[in-house]
Amino acid sequence: MRYSVLGASSEMRYSVLGASSEMRYSVLGASSEMRYSVLGASSEMRYNNAMSVETILIEPHEKLHVKCEPVVSFDKELKTLVQNLLDTVRAAKDPVGAGLAAPQLGVLNRVCIARRFVDSDNDTDDISLEDRVLINPVLLKSSQEKVLGWEGCLSIPDTYVQVERAEKIKIEAYDVEGKKFFLNAAGFFARVIQHEMDHLEGKIILDEDRAVGPVLTEEEFNKMLEQKTNL
Numbered sequence: 643m644r645y646s647v648l649g650a651s652s653e654m655r656y657s658v659l660g661a662s663s664e665m666r667y668s669v670l671g672a673s674s675e676m677r678y679s680v681l682g683a684s685s686e687m688r689y690n691n692a693m694s695v696e697t698i699l700i701e702p703h704e705k706l707h708v709k710c711e712p713v714v715s716f717d718k719e720l721k722t723l724v725q726n727l728l729d730t731v732r733a734a735k736d737p738v739g740a741g742l743a744a745p746q747l748g749v750l751n752r753v754c755i756a757r758r759f760v761d762s763d764n765d766t767d768d769i770s771l772e773d774r775v776l777i778n779p780v781l782l783k784s785s786q787e788k789v790l791g792w793e794g795c796l797s798i799p800d801t802y803v804q805v806e807r808a809e810k811i812k813i814e815a816y817d818v819e820g821k822k823f824f825l826n827a828a829g830f831f832a833r834v835i836q837h838e839m840d841h842l843e844g845k846i847i848l849d850e851d852r853a854v855g856p857v858l859t860e861e862e863f864n865k866m867l868e869q870k871t872n873l
């Protein structure tokens with residue numbers, strides 16, 4: 643049985659970053675296959691099957707509070723970092739990772755992955771995840787319209803809080819080969835990008851100018867979702 647809170651509207655369905663395990667099944671479908679694609683990685687990386695799952699730093703950790711340095715050389719080391727980020731975020735299944743930033747692996751460079759959840763065209767509950775590699779991302783525009791939504795973070799387990807984000811953004815960034823691109827994003831994908839770009843500034847969702855309202859544990863959060871479902 644799917645949670646109606648997640649099934650009701652697509653807006654609600656993707657309204658949580660780092661969904662809990664129950665939500666994972668609601669979001670991804672218990673039996674559905676996750677398909678991955680990567681934008682911004684090099685072709686040899688796309689087909690690299692050697693997994694390298696790294697340890698994610700957990701708050702409180704000083705490296706989660708440092709403004710990161712721009713990438714200056716698009717070299718082999720950068721490709722390894724991007725591959726490690728991809729492998730690590732994909733390995734995060736409970737909760738599912740919506741993105742990951744280099745400082746979360748202890749690397750203080752402006753590199754992050756933002757994942758876009760894409761509905762399949764057919765009738766199944768299949769969701770594809772499109773992983774977008776963002777190097778030296780810069781926010782060019784953000785909409786006046788702000789939206790409040792629940793977020794979690796792989797560096798802050800068992801914690802959910804509401805954060806206000808721009809509904810729509812435009813950014814520029816570089817891919818792993820050093821090619822610049824522009825990206826427009828809206829809704830949940832825009833939220834993920836803003837969350838990850840915050841990490842590059844040393845900001846986390848529990849910061850005073852980010853967290854809005856109560857901070858919930860996963861249990862409290864799930865309870866709240868159930869109550870909303872029963873309304």
Ligand SMILES: [Zn+2]
Binds near residue numbers: 794795796797841
């Ligand atoms: Zn995070």
